[in-house]
Amino acid sequence: MDLLAQILVNGVLQGGLYAVMALGLALVWGVLNIVNLAHGAFIMLGGYASWYLYTYLHIDPFLGLPLTAVVMFALGYGIQRGLLNLVIRAPMFNTLLITFGLEVVLTYLAQLVFSADFRTINPPYAGSSLALGPLVLPVARMAAFAVAIILTVGMWLFLLHTRLGRAIRATAQNLVAARLYGVEPRHLYAMTFGLGIALAGMAGTLYGTVSQINPYIGASLTAKSFAISIIGGLENPLGVLVGGLFLGIVESLTTLYIGQTYADVASFGILVLVLIVRPGGLLGRTT
Amino acid sequence: MKMWKIGLVLAALAVLAGVPWYGSDVLIQFGINALLLAVLAQGWNIIGGYTGYASFGNSVFYGLGGYGVAIAMVQWQLPFAVGMGFGVVLAVVFAVLLGIPVLRLKGHYFAIATLALSQVMTAIVSNVGIAGQNIGLVLPPLNNDPLFYELSLGLLTIATLTIWGMTRSRFGFGLIAIRENEEGAAVMGVNTTLYKVMAFALSGIFSALAGGIHAYWVTFLDPASAFDISLNVKMIIMAVFGGPGTVLGPIVGALTLSTISEFLSSEVTSIAGLFFGLVIVVAVVLMPRGLADMLRRMRKMGWGYFIENIRAHRL
Numbered sequence: 001m002d003l004l005a006q007i008l009v010n011g012v013l014q015g016g017l018y019a020v021m022a023l024g025l026a027l028v029w030g031v032l033n034i035v036n037l038a039h040g041a042f043i044m045l046g047g048y049a050s051w052y053l054y055t056y057l058h059i060d061p062f063l064g065l066p067l068t069a070v071v072m073f074a075l076g077y078g079i080q081r082g083l084l085n086l087v088i089r090a091p092m093f094n095t096l097l098i099t100f101g102l103e104v105v106l107t108y109l110a111q112l113v114f115s116a117d118f119r120t121i122n123p124p125y126a127g128s129s130l131a132l133g134p135l136v137l138p139v140a141r142m143a144a145f146a147v148a149i150i151l152t153v154g155m156w157l158f159l160l161h162t163r164l165g166r167a168i169r170a171t172a173q174n175l176v177a178a179r180l181y182g183v184e185p186r187h188l189y190a191m192t193f194g195l196g197i198a199l200a201g202m203a204g205t206l207y208g209t210v211s212q213i214n215p216y217i218g219a220s221l222t223a224k225s226f227a228i229s230i231i232g233g234l235e236n237p238l239g240v241l242v243g244g245l246f247l248g249i250v251e252s253l254t255t256l257y258i259g260q261t262y263a264d265v266a267s268f269g270i271l272v273l274v275l276i277v278r279p280g281g282l283l284g285r286t287t
Numbered sequence: 288m289k290m291w292k293i294g295l296v297l298a299a300l301a302v303l304a305g306v307p308w309y310g311s312d313v314l315i316q317f318g319i320n321a322l323l324l325a326v327l328a329q330g331w332n333i334i335g336g337y338t339g340y341a342s343f344g345n346s347v348f349y350g351l352g353g354y355g356v357a358i359a360m361v362q363w364q365l366p367f368a369v370g371m372g373f374g375v376v377l378a379v380v381f382a383v384l385l386g387i388p389v390l391r392l393k394g395h396y397f398a399i400a401t402l403a404l405s406q407v408m409t410a411i412v413s414n415v416g417i418a419g420q421n422i423g424l425v426l427p428p429l430n431n432d433p434l435f436y437e438l439s440l441g442l443l444t445i446a447t448l449t450i451w452g453m454t455r456s457r458f459g460f461g462l463i464a465i466r467e468n469e470e471g472a473a474v475m476g477v478n479t480t481l482y483k484v485m486a487f488a489l490s491g492i493f494s495a496l497a498g499g500i501h502a503y504w505v506t507f508l509d510p511a512s513a514f515d516i517s518l519n520v521k522m523i524i525m526a527v528f529g530g531p532g533t534v535l536g537p538i539v540g541a542l543t544l545s546t547i548s549e550f551l552s553s554e555v556t557s558i559a560g561l562f563f564g565l566v567i568v569v570a571v572v573l574m575p576r577g578l579a580d581m582l583r584r585m586r587k588m589g590w591g592y593f594i595e596n597i598r599a600h601r602l
Binding site (some may be wrong): 037083085086087088089090093094096097098100101102103104105106107108109111112120165185187189219222223226246259261262264267268271272275276 | 337341343345388389392396398399400403404406407410411413414459486516520523524527558560561563564565566567568571572575599600601602
């Protein structure tokens, strides 16, 4: 029983992290109608950014989050403005393919620049944990989970209550109408993509504090983010949070009862099942 | 097709077929790899190029074909040809079982549903005893590169002839109709589910045969190399670069990009990977309909062709 409780706690902590990973993907997908296959690669870049900040400048990964976010935002804004805006009206397959190409470019650039070695961001509190009755709560995972919840709820409030957030939601619903109300789509698209990439970067920081990063983690993280977006729907960050927690728990249970190697199979199985039964997402609108 | 075009294709085929007689060992080995990649690109062309369902998981069929040969030859001591047949059966069963649910998804959902396939298969096969788990299987060696070369070339020829025949058949027109407008195709009486599953299976058959030849050639197979994810990158970009939905485009794409990548990787290995990524990005922006379309239209429009492509799709 204790073991099961511990596994569930692990799943929930991991799930919060998954939610932040998927948040940026869902945002970009919902507003720009681009399924960004390079999303995982941006998460990887964020992880390396924090690793370098910590290793060479001794900036704590959690304190360095805003810095990572700003750098990644600028990168995302530039990529959307200079590249993706050029193909945004092409058929979906073309935008899918170009982000696939970006993923390959980023992965191999990372391999050239950062080398293929595994890296972990190791702040002094990395190994410590709190005991709550029979449960063990690792400090770094707790902190990552807390940041994940703050980011998700913050994103939700931002989309609901700020001018930019409202413009983003309006664009997602109807580009032509939003344009008539003074939204400049080139700028707004770039802002949205930048925001998505900033979220990916911060997710990478959190990922780097709780597991290892290497240049090749991108593809599987993209697949997980995609599965979560499908489960949670694209409209609401809180739905993504539920999707993330769900996937985290399912993976933990799969690891416990079936085996470590099947964790990825589980998320894929859920993904295919959800796509077939409810293509609009478990929590999303049915179309 | 005009007579001179047929002549040109036959001449190119003769030059390729003659490589084992006048080429070096290195050239033959490069040729086997390039030809097998061209088969994969042609296989992808059927489902991605003609039907419009971009599969990001076709390397699964390649892996199944390899395991078909490896299991038949190592575990059951059967001849190579039987193994190839077994691989094809595995691929078709997989294509039908997975295709019926997944091909109901609209284009891009399908693409992403297939994205994680090779990872999933790696995880599953690593636990299957008869497939050697994650240690892999060692096949009986056959030191005959010219034979493997001619087998690969033969397979590519059959795949290409099949596609050529397909484009002039009811089946091929049905696939193109599905790509252009699936509801419309259904209204016109195309059994879309049947056609899509058949296209997926046909695509799988050629990929599996390529995998079988490759497994016997390198005489070793483990889950990571069988379901190699980078193969998906390569086959898609080769088909798209050459011209998806054309008979010869994917072959031209495969042979061109294989040659360039071979020169690049002789300098620095990871540069070749970077190169493939850059080609995808540049091709999608400047020549989204591939080399074939570019060559045809650049004669009239010159450099304006690239500007026209950007203008058509930018915000």
